[in-house]
Amino acid sequence: MKLVCSKANLLNGVQIVSKAVPSKTTMSILECILVDTTNGEIKLTANDMELGIETTIEGQIVEKGIIALDAKIFLEIVRKLPDSDITIETDASFKTVITCEKAKFTIIGKSGEDFSYLPAVERDDSIVISQFTLKELVRQTIFSISDNDNNKLMTGELFDINGDEFKIVSLDGHRISIRKIQMKNSYAPKKVVVPGKTLNEVSKILPGDADSDVTISFTEKHIVFEFDKTVVVSRLIEGEYFKIDQMLSSDYETKVKVNKKEFLSCIDRATLLVKEGDKKPIIVNITDNGMELKINSALGSMNEEIDIQKQGKDLMIGFNPKFLIDALRVIDDEEVDLYMVNPKAPCFIKNVEESYIYLILPVNFTTVA
């Protein structure tokens, strides 16, 4: 095989497909990126058997062929080469020579024949949304998936399509994050659970233009993301997702409107007294005079008053500060509304249109006299 392409194009392509290279594996072929020019285009592929990414890059094919190259070394070489044309040439013994200006690297590749191609997947059941929207939806919900494999469904996010409404949901047993958008077109109802890892990687490689779209296709076992010259194929998580509708409620006894930035900085300050792993709740005391935040730890204590607009009853309630921070960070509104019932019932942070709903379970606390 022999090809010539610009460093910029090659680097971009290698960086994209590298996201599907597993960090640990016993199958060394999976640590490779496949470079395949047999079909008249320069196609790069990586595949960890759960997630596969394939992209094509511009360039000139001098001799058709196929080679698998160690992803880490290949990426490092391309990254450090001068910003000029790169030539990749392989021989029958998989010796691969990468040249750029006067620099010449020689590495040993592997047979492309051993590489596992992406599964062939039908792409007739699809939706289209903007790259920007998908990236935002993932960012605004991904933090509340579980990283614990005990319940596989919690490690993914629900994609819930109904007409022109696209809802994305994540939950970890302590909180639920829901984001909802309106799409340009209407589609048949569909619910699938997409692995969190897939969404993280797709987010990273999506350029995220508001003017460019991503096409998402579904089959029984797979989801496919197509954008620009890249195709991402991932397995879905099998099983029925949690029934979240019955966990949501619009009843409340206390409603608080607070400046988001002020609330967030105050929680941020309070948590500096909490050491990593130490589960100290932040205590929120809501009265007609305002909202007082308090935290006590072995290192000291902190309290601060925040101005609020309050409706309903006084309430003292405790939270894991991280859960509040995670939700507040991804809300762009200047002011947020909190809806609470009592110290044992979930708190909802949501807007009127319910384009976002963050449910957070409170934690028990003991008040220090």
Place this chain on the structure above:
Amino acid sequence: MKLVCSKANLLNGVQIVSKAVPSKTTMSILECILVDTTNGEIKLTANDMELGIETTIEGQIVEKGIIALDAKIFLEIVRKLPDSDITIETDASFKTVITCEKAKFTIIGKSGEDFSYLPAVERDDSIVISQFTLKELVRQTIFSISDNDNNKLMTGELFDINGDEFKIVSLDGHRISIRKIQMKNSYAPKKVVVPGKTLNEVSKILPGDADSDVTISFTEKHIVFEFDKTVVVSRLIEGEYFKIDQMLSSDYETKVKVNKKEFLSCIDRATLLVKEGDKKPIIVNITDNGMELKINSALGSMNEEIDIQKQGKDLMIGFNPKFLIDALRVIDDEEVDLYMVNPKAPCFIKNVEESYIYLILPVNFTTVA
């Protein structure tokens, strides 16, 4: 004690003295910053018994007093407070209340009486150089001190003052770095060895203005750096420094002039094939046609030609690539001159005025057929 000062002033002061707080110590008082207002100014001090830093900040003293506060917590609190006036108030039981706007932190301090003050040091034997110059000299030499305590003198840098010449030297057994500047005034000859840690910390807190000076004073056992409102006192390393003059020579058999950036990028590329800890030399082959760089490792091989201006004999010589990179990175010249004798003798990278001299010992290598 009670004082009021701006967050910006307090943060700056706490950040400066924090550099002398040891990361590990069995004496918990050393983990503290002393806040002392007994002399009518707000003075912050930290001291790890080798290195002590003291700085004064603007502010209003409401009630004189003294308190020692855990440096880590204190810094975190100040950093996260709003950008406004901060009040610190202590009581007889060392309870310390830090308030800023509506935020209130309560932590328990320690008695200031237990704190070890900086040693009183005479400051009559001094030199003056610009902050910028000192910072540059340290940056350009500090990388070749040894981090191995076996030879204490190698963990420091020689300050060699002679008339209006100030020379700074570091060496680790494989290389020597020398930087020389001309001072405005002349001083009596003096040679001291300053701990590398002290120089690292001083560099970090020096604002580095070319227009502001730093005064450096010497006693038999201590060095004192004074700049702005900060005083840094450090022990010196005792003993006689290595006689470096006899290691320097101006004889050479091969002289090479090379573009620094090109040379550096080429070595940088070559080293990506070398895994951390793997001691592969880079082989430099100098002929009339140019300079060829080669490296061979388990991961593959790389070679590249660089244009040079050559004088003298052809030469093939091997280097630890890191040593070349370290020296080239801190040389600002566009072109550098390398002086070599043979594959066993040191290579010198120096300019004509010898304001910098980097000596690097070559390493043995086996050429692959």
